[in-house]
């Protein structure tokens with residue numbers, strides 16, 4: 001009978017492609033051997049895992065074999081429990097747990113934060129806010145030549161109502177200790193933007209961006225990279241006058257606001273946050289995205305909690321759900337419009353992702369929570 005290799009007694013025997021699963025053999029005998037460890041292989045990417053997402057981020061403390069639940073949340077076992085199932089994802093990957101309704105718990109590649117990621121600085125908050133001011137206008141669908149930044153036509157609500165709504169949402173959820181007193185945004189502040197079809201805009205695009213989808217081009221793994229990063233901002237003047245980077249700016253603003261809420265919300269803030277999914281459902285400029293809000297946000301269960309963290313967690317989870325399904329991330333099963341040299345045929349990559357899409361909660365916290373230095 002082969003000798004059992006106990007990684008509790010010899011923690012390093014598992015090497016880098018295995019992990020040490022511990023369990024307690026509860027003993028009533030003072031001299032009994034209690035804790036035992038066995039080396040198990042990590043699950044392959046795309047294989048199932050039955051751990052929660054938090055298990056992908058065990059604490060690293062010298063002398064502690066990191067195989068216990070690192071964080072408590074509604075859907076995980078108490079802090080300090082040993083991981084029970086032998087299905088743990090590799091260090092590059094993360095288990096989605098039960099956070100994505102359409103996906104059973106699966107090992108997926110984690111999306112790492114690029115070093116030059118966007119941060120919730122005051123100036124950025126106002127820039128993202130300007131994107132909201134131009135949301136939800138009438139989409140002409142067919143090119144309207146000659147239109148400029150001042151030409152937006154209402155769709156449903158008047159433009160003035162949309163502008164007032166944006167200022168109401170922002171002023172109510174704004175954290176003045178971080179960004180100063182909120183100054184109302186005006187639509188006039190967007191009038192000096194370039195239209196995406198103007199020559200002085202297209203001249204700014206790198207050849208790489210031009211060869212892809214021009215002003216629509218996005219690179220989620222490193223959006224601010226030169227040449228291969230996102231196309232610079234502009235307005236779709238000949239369609240609806242919205243910003244080309246409206247979508248990521250909405251997410252950025254929503255995360256920045258919700259990760260910096262007070263621990264306990266006022267009733268007014270709670271009402272604003274509860275209305276936000278419906279606001280997006282009515283006013284997002286992307287019709288495809290609007291049509292999925294019911295499924296991607298409302299269906300997740302809009303929180304009834306007055307805790308700021310619950311709302312940060314809700315929008316983090318919703319964003320990961322959308323990331324899993326977005327046109328930018330998916331390969332094959334959606335038309336990504338990048339031309340045949342970049343878009344593999346669906347039979348080649350059904351179920352495969354173009355980019356890593358799952359942002360772990362601790363990374364989202366790191367990106368969006370402003371640390372106050374005392």
Ligand SMILES: Cc1cc2nc3c(=O)[nH]c(=O)nc-3n(C[C@H](O)[C@H](O)[C@H](O)COP(=O)(O)OP(=O)(O)OC[C@H]3O[C@@H](n4cnc5c(N)ncnc54)[C@H](O)[C@@H]3O)c2cc1C
Nearest residue numbers: 218220247248250251289292316319320326327328359364
């Ligand atoms: C409400 C809403 C619904 C949408 N629905 C759809 C849809 O149904 N189909 C579709 O194809 N597109 C949809 N989009 C667009 C899509 O989500 C992306 O915004 C778009 O594909 C651009 O992606 P991106 O990689 O440039 O940036 P984004 O993914 O938008 O990222 C913006 C910023 O958020 C950070 N981030 C990314 N994920 C998380 C997370 N989970 N938690 C916290 N921060 C995160 C990133 O680091 C980045 O700084 C929707 C957008 C919004 C705002």
